[in-house]
Amino acid sequence: MSETTARKFTLLPMLGHTKGKRSAVTCALKCDNACSGDVCNTSSNSYFRDIASATMSRRAALGFGAAGALAVVLGSAITSAEPAVAGGPGLAPAAKEGFAKAKLKFTPIAPVDAAVDAVTVPEGFTWQPVIRxxxxxxxxxxxxxxxxxxxxxxxxxxxxxxxxxxxxxxxxxxxxxxxxxxxxxxxxxxxxxxxxxxxxxxxxxxxxxxxxxxxxxxxxxxxxxxxxxxxxxxxxxxLNNTVYELTGPAAGSELVKTVKDRDGRFIKGTLGNCAGGTTPWGTILSGEENFNGYFRSPGTSAYDKRYGLTDKATARQWEIDDERFDTRKPGYENEANRFGYIVEVDPFDPTSTPKKHSSLGRFKHEGANVIIAESGHVVAYSGDDERFDYLYKFVSKDKYIEGNRQHNMTLLSAGNLYVARFTGNSADFKASEVPADGAFDGTGEWLALVENGVSAVPEMTVEQVLVYTRVAADKVGPTKMDRAEDVEPSLHTGKVYVACTNNSNRGVGSNEAANEVNPRNENRDGHIVEITETGDQTSTAFTWNLLMVCGDPATDKFTYFSGFPVDKVSPISCPDNLAFDSVGNLWISTDGAPAGIGKADGLFKVTLEGAERGKVEQFLAVPKEGETCGPIIHDDERTVFVAVQHPGEEGSFEKQSSFFPDYVKEGATPARGEARAPRPSVIQVFRTDA
Incomplete structure (x- = not known):
């Protein structure tokens, strides 16, 4: 592919194969056309086991005494202000009293056509950029x-x-x-x-x-x-010349050494960062996701194939100027092994060295989100954003010490790593049908990959498990998921929410068919899994249910919202990022969206408990071809923030498709000769009425 062709992106394998508003350009640039290639996970592990048992009990999560430390002085980063009572089951007081008493009142907006180049917000609200x-x-x-x-x-x-x-x-x-x-x-x-x-x-x-x-x-x-x-x-x-320190057992391993880093401990740059998380000690976590598309590799080994590394010119062709992006070259064989980690940054020290944590494993991290277990150990959840890949959990070796920030910043460097296996409890499960017992639910277990500093995977060292985590997970038989993206523990209840964005390949050809935790073949609209750990967050057992199976009830034959009437929800598709407000409601931003809806991506509030559990209300919609990312809910200040990513993705420099956020006038085009382009931005939405 020539440089000119690469720049104009005329080779778009997904052209004509996307549905709804998903752009073939986004597929090419964001994830290297992952859906046009072979499924990376071809393992034959027993991914799901339905059992014909009586309805299993659903235990409420225990409280998290140490979680009170999450309400650190940097409190605006932590929206769930009241943890559950230590040792007691059920909801925290704020959750019990607050789900129906949301502080951010709004009238839900109607779905917005995908062709509209505007930010749409509820009546009484306005928006403006924070930074572009x-x-x-x-x-x-x-x-x-x-x-x-x-x-x-x-x-x-x-x-x-x-x-x-x-x-x-x-x-x-x-x-x-x-x-x-x-x-x-x-x-x-x-x-x-x-x-x-x-x-x-x-x-x-x-x-x-x-x-x-x-x-x-x-x-x-x-x-x-x-x-x-x-x-x-x-x-x-x-930047790409910023040095990151690699921590954990993989640091110094032969698997991460290169001609420019013979010690295997310091890595230049971070790539493909997607979602993230904020720690109780006030640092930021960011997930390296689609890093494979930046490297030209031999593409012949089982490891290369499992991570989607191929021998083709990359879209941006950085390998022309920097040979480390061509792992076919001597001395750089391991360069791609140095990406795919969780990054930790101290935003309060601009001289600090950011870290990449090998203990959390290497895969296409959507992000990582931390909660402190009753035991005091730090637990981080993370999804691998690939069709038929897995859900992971990390449990720190050492315990959180309130007020000792220096110690707490070491907690992600050592600990146990697990991958999830789900089991359904419906003997009569059928794809795209609510089970006879009225719910999609069951039990699960966290399968050890690394435990007590030792590999739990036969014939793999700890270093191999943490660098080739996908391969290690294949060997222990976890459940293949429909793109597990953002994974968020609620600091009110301890329950964990998993956004499964979509998987249009489920049940197609020889690919795995629907099962109770991924209940729809050709799943274009996604779903949300709710997990309750059996005990505190360090447990290796859990129960689970589906909060929702997304889509537009007006046009889809099958949607599910925890029993809430489907004709009273805002249509929602492709859940991606998750957040909570101060009283425990879940907020969902969408990506790719409304595959079957044909509407703009947006931000949605979901009630989690009580008579309105499963009620979905749309708060905003983003401009043409844009994606809603990074929601921050400051409902006590009646303000919401989102990142608007890739607006106007399908345009060209000469003929732009969007002018977000610098509209001359809402919906107007710029003056003749004025050079403008869409500018991805962080925006704030705030109330203007009394």
């Missing part, structure tokens, strides 16, 4: 100039395609100062750069637009919107 691609964040950084972009400028500006976000208040600032974290998942050269721009410059600016950003915010008071502060002391860009 290209906004200068350092003193001396130039203002964004679409026609005169340079790598040096982009390194000092906010990156492209922000995904995970969080806002942490800076202590002792009376709520007037905060720090924003955002990661930058991927770029779209075809709409970012003028055709006359030299290809080498395109590659250099594209690299600089990846990575992570930390930016200080300010506001006059809690009733005013945030603005970012150029030149603030905490502002930081983490």
């Amino acid at each position: 691609w290209g906004d200068p964040i350092f003193n001396g950084a130039p203002d964004f100039d679409l026609n005169n972009q340079t790598a040096a400028a982009q390194e000092k500006q906010f990156g492209y395609n922000c995904d995970y976000t969080d806002i942490l208040e800076i202590p002792n600032t009376k709520g007037r100062r905060a720090v924003l974290f955002a990661n930058h998942e991927y770029t779209n050269d075809g709409i970012m750069f003028p055709p006359s721009m030299p290809a080498a410059d395109v590659r250099a600016v594209g690299q600089a637009a990846h990575g992570l950003s930390v930016v200080e915010l300010e506001r006059k008071n809690k009733n005013k919107p945030w603005t970012y502060v150029k030149g603030a002391p905490l502002n930081r860009r983490l």
